[in-house]
Amino acid sequence: MASRLEREASRESMLLNMGPSHPSMHGAVRILLELDGERVLNSEVEVGYLHRGFEKTCEHRTYFNLLPYTDRLNYVSPLINNLGYTLAMEKMLGLEAPERAQVIRVLMSELSRVSDHLTCVAAMAMECGAFTVFLYNIKAREFIWDTIEQTSGARMTTSYIRIGGVRADLHPEFREGVGQAVRQTRQVLKDVHGLLDKNRIFLRRTRDVGLISQEDALSYGWTGPCLRSTGIFYDVRKAHPYSGYDRFDFEVPLGERGDNYDRYLVRMREMEQSLRIIEQAVERLAATPPAVLAAGLEPEEAIKASRDRKPASAPRLSPTLEGSEKDAYSGILADDGRSIVPAKEDTYTSIEGLIRHFKFFMAGHGIRPPKGEVYSSVEGGNGELGFYIVSDGTDRPYRLHLRAPCLHLLAALESLIKGRYLADIIPTFGSMNIILGELDR
């Protein structure tokens, strides 16, 4: 079946495909253009090349098992996706993460936000010809991802934020790592401001290009930095504070005109605010020290000792299970037997612990929230990232829907590029930071 544009295009104009595999399409999205010379008369955006049935898959996984799938939504800031899902679940279960875990969550989601914005600005600048900015930003992002990897063990597929808290406490050398990342990012931000803010080429390609009015931005359901670039104040962190964001001191930068340049500038300023939050969080973490783990027995000794009676001290866990010790749980996971993985010492040393372990992982048992539905959202890199979950009382979600901020942004692209030049598509598309993993689901 021919698409709308193919049917309606006039005979004199030229139809041109941009994408799905175009270097500036950030993944796979196809824009069918009707061109008169270089001018875009009409266009049609086609998405779905990365559709992998996220929602259907999740409906066939248990609440615990589906967490890794959320990493793969917005793969530049996976920790925010983890947080969005776990907060929705915690709302449904009536759980609250301990203080220390909440601060870690804020810290991690701000690090992710910075990496998200850095990537966006990097790609946008590169597509406008500023390759240096790309290299600087990716360098700064490497420091951030190193910090994340140090603690969570993965750069992108983290699955670090869990229902009830976080998977493990921060790495002992986290403070130095994050200090280094913040210092490096500050320096890069300063350099990028110097390289782009008054750069004539960059200004000509972004100033007053991709303009959107406040009414249109609202009508298209825009949220996040793109909505704020039009001057509308809406940030989920301020409007519906979660994880104790209301106790941090930060500002929400706003734009004025709603063009590509404003979207760039809002992202740059937001990163500065995120760095402020990170510094405050690091200070706050110092006030709640990590759990001191008691010296344990080697597994072999523990087994030998347990032949006669229950050993006095717990067995030492393998390093891959780090964070699953009972002592560590108090600071980073909520005290709820049904929603968190039972501590490993119990599983290995007592029959009750073993039963609890089986009950947690066995099909049909596990986490079973009460019947009902919940919508919960967090401020993602691109806007409001919402999870709508319907529970029917079993261990799998009856329905899980993701509100992807990118979808709403991209829906406006056709109207933003209409009547502009072909070359204007690239900075306009770049300034929106479309992440196809999240959009296509």
Next chain:
Amino acid sequence: MAETQILSEIRRLFPDKIREAFSLLGEDVVVAEPKAFLALARGLRDKPLNYALLLDLTCVDTLACQSCLEMVYTFYALDRNHRLRVKVPLPADDLSISSLAALWKNADWLEREVYDLFGVRFEGHPDLRRLFLYDGFEGHPLRKDYPLRKRQPTFPSRK
């Protein structure tokens, strides 16, 4: 269940357009009359309620237990910082509802997504076709009767 101030205001403004209004886990939910849904949505968007953002639009397949599909809309009012969820049950024999594309611009794509994955027809939609999947895909994958690993017929490439 306790009714918030906003819900009673909505009940007062649209007495014949809503079936139920209640709060659930701190979220305000309204169940709308399917026939009067377009008028209700317009009333929610305009002043005095001023729900300027259509945050989300999706569907839940409850065909097995309640023999209907349930449309779920999330609206957001910036000035009073309030989210409102509107649910519209669609009977199994008539899976259609008025399109909101004339009221909110993002409804265009969101409705195409629901049409694609659930097969709900939106009346008055300017260009109703699949959003994620291709033309020629058989069935609507987010329906509960669609198996997880169903294979689709191979599709000839376009000339």
